Amino acid sequence: MKREKILLIIPAYNEEENILKTCKQIIEHNKKNKIKYDYVVINDGSKDNTEMILKSNNLNYISLINNLGIGGAVQTGYKYAYKKDYDIAIQFDGDGQHDVSYVEKLIDPIINDKANMTIGSRFIDKNSSEFKSSAMRRVGINLISFAIKLKTKFKVFDTTSGFRAVDKNIIKLFSEDYPTEYPEPISTVNVLNKNYKVLEIPVGMNEREGGKSSINSWKTVYYMINVILSILLSKKGNK
Amino acid sequence: MANNLRILLVIFSIILMIEILRLVSKQKLPIKYSLVWLGSALLIFVVGAFPNFIGFFTSLVGFKTTSNLVVGVILSLLLMITLILTLIIAEQKRKIKLIVQEISILKKEVEKNE
Incomplete structure (x- = not known):
């Protein structure tokens, strides 16, 4: 079997508290399991x-x-x-x-040609994750999930998960076209619109260890309108 | 339409046209973007100079007075110009994003080779 070249893309904005730990975790993981995950941190003008x-x-x-x-x-990644x-x-x-030990689970369907893209999901299997999220957030995620189902006939549970793996086709697609704002749900729809195969894989996630979530409650309404409109207006196309 | 309003519209449109042409000749305003402004100025001029011509449209569209039509037309023009400007901004944003990404990747490659 040929050995895949694998890259972890780590976006970082003002992550001085966590970034070193995150990278060290990956390096340790590589040593322990004798594998080679490359990584690149994208420092977004911190x-x-x-x-x-x-x-x-x-x-x-x-x-x-x-x-x-x-x-x-x-997208730079x-x-x-x-x-x-x-x-x-x-x-x-x-x-x-995110926990690097789940990466193997995430890339397995891609290596075995079962999917073009996998999404690490907090919700698909409640046992594997102790992730707590507010009721408000859940309503939002379900609404987006419904919009995606309406548009693509495909059910995505954890629509805002930023823990995702993609194959070479999608790397090319994303490097050419990637949404600027709230990219996760919209880019997932772009992939589904092109008839690529998406799989959701249950993973555990840690509570944030510092820093602030990029989604705050003030912007929630704008976020929802923006994302749902983008999904419903997105263009279907071929691979 | 009152005569003072007519005079005001004609004077205003002439000043607007002169100013636009001046900006174009000083190369501060590209011809491409000046056209929509010149067209607007010309329209305002026509409204002020030939109110009978406009009066016909006033009753046709259903405005009660010609001055209301003038306000309506100018408002529509402004909306159109704003939409065009938004499109230009969006296009520029896309280009700036591309430049930032490419330069940042390039910078990494250059620094690695130093």
Whole structure:
């Protein structure tokens, strides 16, 4: 079996508290399991010491010369993956929410050609995750889930999960076109619209270990309108 | 339509046209973007100079007075111009994003080779 080139894309904005721990976790994991997950941190114009930490610890990173927001940052990672000819790219949060030991589970269906994209889900199997989320957030996620079902006939449970793996086709797709704002649900719909196969894989996630969620309650209404309109107006197309 | 309003519209439209042409000749305003403004100024001029021509449209569209039609037309023009500007901003945002991404990746490659 050929060995896939695998890249973890870690977007980071003001993550001085967590970023070193996140990278070390990946390096440790590689050593322990004798595997090779490459990683690249995309520093999205952080105003704190994130860049200094990345540089002084000799971590692999790209520092955006200007803040682009989560969508633009993650897309930079996909562009990098495309240029470097990676077979699989995994989005991995820099705030300690995601656990690198689940990556294997996530990429397994892609390696075995069962899916083009996998989403690490907190909800699909309640036992495997102790992730708590507010009632408000759940209502929002269910609404988005309903909109996706309406548009693509496909049920996605954890629509906002930022823990995802994609194959080479999707790396190319995302490097060319990736939504700027609230990219997770919208990019999932773009993939489904092109008739690629998506699988949801149950994973455990940690509570955020610091830093703030990018979704706050004030912006929730705007977020919902934005995402649902984007999903319903998205264009179907071919691979 | 009252005569003072007519005079005001004609004077205003002429000043607007002169200012736009001046900006274009000083190369501050590209011809491409000046057209929509020149068209607007010309329309305001026509409204002020030939109110009978406009009066016909006033009753046709259903406005009670010609001045209301003038306000309505200018408002629609502004909305249109704003939409065009929003499109231009969106396009520029996309291009800036692309530049930031490509330069940042390039910068990484360059620094690695140093």
